[in-house]
Amino acid sequence: MVASGMRDAGYVYINIDDTWQGTRDANGNIHPNSKFPDMKALADYVHSKGLKLGIYSSPGAKTCAGYEGSLGHEQQDADTYAKWGVDYLKYDLCSYTKELKERAGNDPDKSRAVMIEIYSKMHEALAHTGRPIILSFCQYGWQAVWRWGAASGGNLWRTTGDIEDNYNSMASIGFSQAGLSPFAGPGHWNDPDMLEVGNGGMTPMEYRTHMSLWALLAAPLLAGNDLSSMSPDTRNILLNREVIAIDQDPAGRQGDRVYTEGPLEVWSKTLADGSVAVGIFNRWTMPLTLDVPLARLGFNKGVVAGRDLWAHVDLSPIHDTYHAHVPPHGVVLLRLRQTVQ
Known part of the structure; x- marks a missing residue:
């Protein structure tokens, strides 16, 4: 350990x-x-x-x-x-x-x-x-x-x-x-x-x-x-x-499912600093893409900053929609925050 x-x-x-x-x-x-x-x-x-x-x-x-x-x-x-x-x-x-x-x-x-x-x-x-x-x-x-x-x-x-x-x-x-x-x-x-x-x-x-x-x-x-x-x-x-x-976020909130589209599921969790953790899951055995409207994640119109937590890279500013490529049985895990209203 x-x-x-x-x-x-x-x-x-x-x-x-x-x-x-x-x-x-x-x-x-x-x-x-x-x-x-x-x-x-x-x-x-x-x-x-x-x-x-x-x-x-x-x-x-x-x-x-x-x-x-x-x-x-x-x-x-x-x-x-x-x-x-x-x-x-x-x-x-x-x-x-x-x-x-x-x-x-x-x-x-x-x-x-x-x-x-x-x-x-x-x-x-x-x-x-x-x-x-x-x-x-x-x-x-x-x-x-x-x-x-x-x-x-x-x-x-x-x-x-x-x-x-x-x-x-x-x-x-x-x-x-x-x-x-x-x-x-x-x-x-x-x-x-x-x-x-x-x-x-x-x-x-x-x-x-x-x-x-x-x-x-x-x-x-x-x-x-x-x-x-x-x-x-x-x-x-x-x-x-x-x-x-x-x-381990100190707010201690459990995340929940936001919506599904067939074998695709979008989950989110609001964090203590106001950012939102988002998981986009593919339960199918082939790769799939999904356009995730930021409004469905609680963001107003504007620019959202993000980070991919498995790739450990910051994303380009996101406007309105995030386009996800999700591997089979895979996940895209993001941390998002509003930057410009």
Whole structure:
């Protein structure tokens, strides 16, 4: 994370997922297994690098992989995480689905109430420790979690099922986020799942689309690739600071779809300095062009200055319309600002 430049580009958390857990002692306290012999020492080491540590659990008795979950031990586990120096908790519903079905049946209101109960319980346990710990709801967007996630203590919540390292999965998830922008903002984020950039299942252009769309969505950028063996293409995508700046813009606004034309989609995100990030996406398998009227992006008549965030070049002044050449499964990502009325 440090040697690769990821930390200095803004990536902060080292998140451990499932299978770190060992057994509970006679008092019910969770201990890590032999792969993580000293979690406190690990947290101290991570912090010494200017990074933060994340960990994983489940509201069920067991986790997805059959390790110890937090059911009946919520406060104990929260206290343990705080003692270790953990900064982030991913709380995965998967092993609680049987109990959820038993308690709620097929009633969506009851299902939502149960999920609010179990996630609020862990939020309260974490808050009681006195240590700031980010809480990530991993429950796949069930029962429109974006409507109640923030009120239940979530800092981020998954809006979909698990992403896979292929274009169809990524596009299905990413473009389905249209309309969710009102539910996100500083401190509470829609999470369309991790980045697959660099895992080999997509082309570099498709990975650019992935990174661009997630940036416009103000999505958490959670890299899921092997950082020790990044190709130049992978590095150029994950470490593109101009694109990261769109994702991390301090206004914290989530972008949204402006309009579509067949397989072409135009998305925009208003930034803190008044400029507008614009993504022009081609979901077809052949190159396409699109004339994008600036008025549809909120600009009055006049001259607009722009920058191409993948080419890293300033554009010639734009009058009325931007003419985009978009590669197959590709994107043109721009940062635009009004210069002359």
